[in-house]
Amino acid sequence: MKYLRWLLLYSVILLTACGDQLLEEAVTEVIKLSEEAIVEENETVNATPTNSSMEEVTQVDNGCFSNEVYIENEDICTLVIECSDYFTCVEWGNDVVTHLEFEYGSLVLEESVATDDDGLKVLTTYNVDNEQEVITTDSDVTDEELAYHGELWFSFSWIIPEKYREEITRFEVFESGNTLAYVSLHDDFGEYWTLGMNYENIELASETLVTYLHEYSHFLSLNFNEVDYWEDEASCPSLFLKNAGCLYEDAYLTGFYLQFWESGASDVFEGNYVSEYAMTSPEEDFAETFAHFVLTETPKGNSVADEKILFFYQYEELVEMRTEILSRTATWLKRSVEK
Template identity: 65%
Template sequence: MEKNFLEAEEVEAIEVSIEADTLTQNGNASEEIELLDRCYENEVYIEEEEICTLAISCTDYDSCIAWGNAVIAELEESYGSLVLEESVATGDEGITVLTTYDVDNENEAIYTNANISKEEMDYHANLWFSFSWLIPEKYRKDINKFEVFKSGDTLAYVSLHDKYGKYWTLGMNNKNIELASETLVTYLHEYAHFLSLNHTQIDYWKGEKSCKSLYLQDSGCFYKEAYLTDFYSKFWESGDHGELQDFYVSKYAMSSPEEDFAESFAHFVLTQTPTGDTVREQKLLFFYQFEDLVELRTEILSRASTWVVRSVVENE
């Protein structure tokens, strides 16, 4: 593995810490710290995205896995599980779109011609920023529309909005999700759909009869090298599925290969590397075979650590 695994300048190794001493275990802020207008000493400022992230102190595949596990352990000690959920309902049924925005990823801004108040605009911008904080800009450039909707149970969705399968829309419920952990899982779940269903993964011009590889009714014809082609062949093709706790990370993952992939990806990022041999654990280990996904995990965790600290304090 080359030393420039993360394609970043070398930095001094910094002990993993999220400055938990400035917070009590239930998230109360120290009066001396103004969290939202500066970075902690162990964080770096990304000017283009106007966010603070934890300084990454790893340079290759193995050290980045270990670094990510240490970050997760620290966050879990302070805030509990990062994957605690009450509902992960997604999809675009039973929703009413309130406002649609164009996303300028380069300038980290959203725009609309809709007649809405500044208060609504600010709230919607914060919803988008909450998602974009977690996902580095280079990985989400093709998500260039954003919709805010109301719905009784749907939390979020992603959908194509061009016939070539390149550009995507992210939809988010207007109602704020109460659990920070559920917000994290929801964002990564939806990003995993984009990651696994975009034009580099699916041949949108082939129907079921002409497809020579994996065809899924709700998605299309996957290329042979697609993530889901491999995932399906390992975990769904045989039809051998057992109890929830041994085969799936959540009940929602049982509904389809696409949802299983998305839920498993979120747990791959937000939980420590498993050491067991259940099918459930093998699904998480599946992602570790891809160096680019381990790199993505590392970058997301550097952001999730600062996102969690500020989200907990801001919601107090």
């Protein structure tokens, strides 16, 4: 069994594989987060994640910086979340976005949009153990491939908290010139999902963030809590999607569709959509807008695109999710972007 340990870096800002052990008798390849960096949470130094407190920070013994907290079960660092209710969390998130945009530029900048799966070839399939933060495969992969594939998965799992991705239990690495990533169901009961990532790494950190959040939002809006996969179109009492099924009346995507698509979608991009790809369908509009909801400040305008972003703010649980994702996005960027 081959172990590739993932440590929080102390001096560089790139995540790299930093150790492996080969046991000849085993046949399964394993990537596992390191247990060597585990410390008690109360050993970290907490600081408010505002512009003033994020200017100069130092690293502590667990690899986190002094304005971060160590999450032991996921072996990552996140910003200390300094908010106590809906309104303060909205503002805290906006403050984090403002700081990150100052440091790194737009968090939603994209250079390319891949839209189909023509020529897609799966290279390696991994099983995901979210509880142990481990991905495993029986495929014959090299140490270098194992390290690189692990980097792809663990970037996603760093940004998306474990509790929000428990049903994503398979990870595929593929090659294709036309697709950046995908999610899909992979079991007969409509419960468990696959995340697929293109072997060719996305160069822009912002595009990586948008891609992860875009694909995650498909899972969020099309999982078994949101869609009845077995109801046929004729008897569906709500919105029926040909590629998904019958949406429940209280589903996120149902509300989004009724507000922005039921009366007909605009064919004018400016002011109506957050991206050109969002014009494709209600599902893609939802996914692109969700990414902007997380990665941009709360809009103050009254365009249709602004209203679409504001749609997500009516759900307190999504504001909580935004807060948690931003606390992780900040620490991921610090380790993934070389200035």
